[in-house]
Amino acid sequence: MALLEIRKDEEAILRKTSKEVKVFDERLKTLAEDMIETMHEAQGVGLAAVQVGRLRRLITVDLYDEMGPKVFVNPELYDMEGQILDYEACLSVTDTQAPVFRPEKLRLKAQDLNGAQIELEAEGLFARVLCHEVDHLNGILFTDKAEDESLMEEDK
Numbered sequence: 106m107a108l109l110e111i112r113k114d115e116e117a118i119l120r121k122t123s124k125e126v127k128v129f130d131e132r133l134k135t136l137a138e139d140m141i142e143t144m145h146e147a148q149g150v151g152l153a154a155v156q157v158g159r160l161r162r163l164i165t166v167d168l169y170d171e172m173g174p175k176v177f178v179n180p181e182l183y184d185m186e187g188q189i190l191d192y193e194a195c196l197s198v199t200d201t202q203a204p205v206f207r208p209e210k211l212r213l214k215a216q217d218l219n220g221a222q223i224e225l226e227a228e229g230l231f232a233r234v235l236c237h238e239v240d241h242l243n244g245i246l247f248t249d250k251a252e253d254e255s256l257m258e259e260d261k
């Protein structure tokens with residue numbers, strides 16, 4: 106296991122589109138393990154491979170609950186329902202928090218580290234983190250979608 110360098114702010118790689126994972130080998134497993142370690146060290150709830158300089162469609166998520174850390178390869182989101190506005194931050198965006206609308210509920214289709222299909226339903230924070238990380242795979246940062254902070258005040 107190794108800690109990886111998290112790419113930040115204006116680094117051009119963060120704006121690139123990640124490529125589908127086609128080879129499920131030991132290198133992929135090592136990358137996923139290193140990403141989980143890096144995410145934990147940075148106290149993040151999610152990390153996309155592009156954030157550690159690998160343009161692969163691979164994300165890790167850990168909500169620090171009973172489910173433990175999760176890895177999703179080639180994730181796709183669908184059947185989004187509802188909208189919730191809440192604050193987000195990102196390990197690749199220094200000192201910024203802003204409210205972003207995300208679906209209340211969605212379904213995820215992905216593969217595990219062996220290439221087996223995964224399908225699950227996510228809601229609340231889990232759905233939010235999945236949206237945030239899948240956006241990274243498409244070169245999108247949460248700040249692109251952030252609402253004006255005054256909107257958040259009106260909600261309270």
Ligand code: NI
Nearest residue numbers: 194195196197
């Ligand atoms: Ni992020």
